Amino acid sequence: MSPAPAREDSSHRVDPPFGARLAAAMDTHGPLCVGIDPHAALLDAWGLPDTAAGLREFSLRVVDALGGRVAGVKPQSAFFERHGSAGVAVLEETLAALRQAGTLAILDVKRGDIGSTMDGYAQAYLADGAPLAADAITVSPYLGYGSLLPALELAADTGRGVFVLALTSNPEGAGVQHARGPAGRAVAADIVAGAAASNAAARAAGELGSVGLVVGATVGAAVDALGIDLLAANAPLLAPGVGAQGAGAAELQKVFGPARGNVLASTSRGVLQAGPGAADLREAADRAVAQATAALRP
Numbered sequence: 262m263s264p265a266p267a268r269e270d271s272s273h274r275v276d277p278p279f280g281a282r283l284a285a286a287m288d289t290h291g292p293l294c295v296g297i298d299p300h301a302a303l304l305d306a307w308g309l310p311d312t313a314a315g316l317r318e319f320s321l322r323v324v325d326a327l328g329g330r331v332a333g334v335k336p337q338s339a340f341f342e343r344h345g346s347a348g349v350a351v352l353e354e355t356l357a358a359l360r361q362a363g364t365l366a367i368l369d370v371k372r373g374d375i376g377s378t379m380d381g382y383a384q385a386y387l388a389d390g391a392p393l394a395a396d397a398i399t400v401s402p403y404l405g406y407g408s409l410l411p412a413l414e415l416a417a418d419t420g421r422g423v424f425v426l427a428l429t430s431n432p433e434g435a436g437v438q439h440a441r442g443p444a445g446r447a448v449a450a451d452i453v454a455g456a457a458a459s460n461a462a463a464r465a466a467g468e469l470g471s472v473g474l475v476v477g478a479t480v481g482a483a484v485d486a487l488g489i490d491l492l493a494a495n496a497p498l499l500a501p502g503v504g505a506q507g508a509g510a511a512e513l514q515k516v517f518g519p520a521r522g523n524v525l526a527s528t529s530r531g532v533l534q535a536g537p538g539a540a541d542l543r544e545a546a547d548r549a550v551a552q553a554t555a556a557l558r559p
């Protein structure tokens with residue numbers, strides 16, 4: 262299936278909704294997203310200086326090598342912010358280059374705040390015409406799922422998406438995310454239930470929702486142990502932890518089971534370490550796509 266044609270006007274407004282565009286991109290390119298995480302050590306390994314100029318060269322090389330070849334690219338905001346305003350300008354340029362390449366940009370910013378401030382973050386990343394507008398962003402629900410409402414509403418209005426952290430790939434996440442609330446349900450299960458409610462209209466329309474969930478490929482048996490039904494959420498499932506954090510095909514299958522058709526596996530260093538050559542980056546990405554496809558689309 263070829264990707265749903267995305268329309269975009271001069272204000273960067275996009276249509277159809279993110280969930281449908283992501284489903285089409287995964288059908289075309291396979292269920293893999295490559296992260297742009299320009300760690301200082303990677304800049305060094307690529308022979309680039311740890312400056313905004315080095316960051317720009319690194320990021321645009323990745324877009325040049327992989328744009329149009331993978332379902333999504335996920336720039337990690339912190340690695341741009343650490344270079345100050347010049348780094349943020351590079352992030353703007355990287356997002357524009359992804360737009361130009363027709364590749365979905367998932368900006369990893371993990372924002373979460375009280376509602377009125379969340380509205381500011383939503384305007385920064387999800388509004389039509391915002392300099393840092395992306396196709397989707399990562400958000401943190403630990404001020405309460407309801408605090409994300411401004412982002413959920415603006416994303417729905419502009420055809421964009423969010424990925425809500427549910428079960429993160431780091432070992433420290435379990436202490437918070439597995440904890441049981443007053444009703445006896447795990448915090449992560451509540452978050453998944455919130456996403457399911459947000460995606461109900463898309464489900465009724467027979468489309469994948471645009472409110473995604475982050476579930477690390479490293480979380481082992483947590484999904485089942487916490488009684489979570491990921492398939493019922495009708496959510497795109499961003500699965501970091503593949504590659505450098507140790508997860509592979511077996512972990513993807515085990516963690517996601519019947520929901521694996523909705524998974525977008527994500528790897529950053531696992532591909533970036535193959536650089537700086539474009540052919541080497543493509544080869545590493547192709548290998549990761551093949552592995553994710555074998556695990557998730559058997």
Ligand SMILES: O=C(O)c1cc(=O)[nH]c(=O)n1[C@@H]1O[C@H](COP(=O)(O)O)[C@@H](O)[C@H]1O
Pocket residue numbers: 296298337369371399428429430431475476477501502503504505506527528529530531
């Ligand atoms: O939201 C994310 O992208 C994310 C969530 C999570 O639970 N774990 C996780 O590793 N990530 C991000 O995914 C990327 C993983 O990078 P690698 O370990 O190099 O593949 C980093 O940018 C992390 O911030």
